[in-house]
Amino acid sequence: GAGVSQSPSNKVTEKGKDVELRCDPISGHTALYWYRQSLGQGLEFLIYFQGNSAPDKSGLPSDRFSAERTGGSVSTLTIQRTQQEDSAVYLCASSLGLTWAGELFFGEGSRLTVL
Amino acid sequence: AQKITQTQPGMFVQEKEAVTLDCTYDTSDPSYGLFWYKQPSSGEMIFLIYQGSYDQQNATEGRYSLNFQKARKSANLVISASQLGDSAMYFCAMREAGSGGYNKLIFGAGTRLAVHP
Numbered sequence: 001g002a003g004v005s006q007s008p009s010n011k012v013t014e015k016g017k018d019v020e021l022r023c024d025p026i027s028g029h030t031a032l033y034w035y036r037q038s039l040g041q042g043l044e045f046l047i048y049f050q051g052n053s054a055p056d057k058s059g060l061p062s063d064r065f066s067a068e069r070t071g072g073s074v075s076t077l078t079i080q081r082t083q084q085e086d087s088a089v090y091l092c093a094s095s096l097g098l099t100w101a102g103e104l105f106f107g108e109g110s111r112l113t114v115l
Numbered sequence: 116a117q118k119i120t121q122t123q124p125g126m127f128v129q130e131k132e133a134v135t136l137d138c139t140y141d142t143s144d145p146s147y148g149l150f151w152y153k154q155p156s157s158g159e160m161i162f163l164i165y166q167g168s169y170d171q172q173n174a175t176e177g178r179y180s181l182n183f184q185k186a187r188k189s190a191n192l193v194i195s196a197s198q199l200g201d202s203a204m205y206f207c208a209m210r211e212a213g214s215g216g217y218n219k220l221i222f223g224a225g226t227r228l229a230v231h232p
Contacts, residue, residue, distance in 0.1 A: 042208075042225055045220065048217055
């Protein structure tokens with residue numbers, strides 16, 4: 001596609017439910033990143049994919065968080081047994097590959113609200 | 116630990132004036148990269164400018180320039196000739212040391228810029 005696409009754009013869920021957030025990167029981009037942005041804060045790194053593998057998942061806050069990427073393309077971030085502190089905007093970004101400069105292309109994010 | 120500090124929660128500027136957004140950083144790694152991103156109300160992050168720690172010259176991209184003062188560990192963003200469309204959140208970020216060439220970025224808390232007509 002023309003840009004990074006994320007869905008849903010908004011998700012409201014009840015505490016304890018599982019949620020899945022989807023990211024469709026720019027076609028041909030091998031690197032994919034998930035970040036989290038809490039209200040009024042900067043972005044917090046969650047996980048990085050190169051192809052289908054995740055060499056760095058150090059930012060995942062707990063074992064309730066997991067992510068996968070299939071076909072070197074679409075990625076899904078899953079949050080199990082959601083908690084109120086999981087409420088945030090989850091941003092996905094992609095790039096052509098390893099890069100030392102700023103060629104990260106971000107989606108518009110999925111806003112998660114846990115009641 | 117590496118850290119990015121943006122001390123200005125909010126700034127405003129008159130249209131067509133220049134504005135400087137402050138950013139200081141802390142790292143013990145001699146090799147690092149500094150970024151500025153713009154986040155309009157739509158939510159997406161837009162890359163503006165990049166400065167490598169070994170770059171001799173300050174980075175410039177159109178109306179954006181980065182005032183890189185390595186000894187002071189500051190990387191301020193200068194926007195010249197402000198436009199109404201520049202109103203947004205601005206984030207300073209640093210590539211984390213040892214991130215192996217991929218962009219594991221540490222972000223500051225951001226500065227909200229309002230451009231007044």
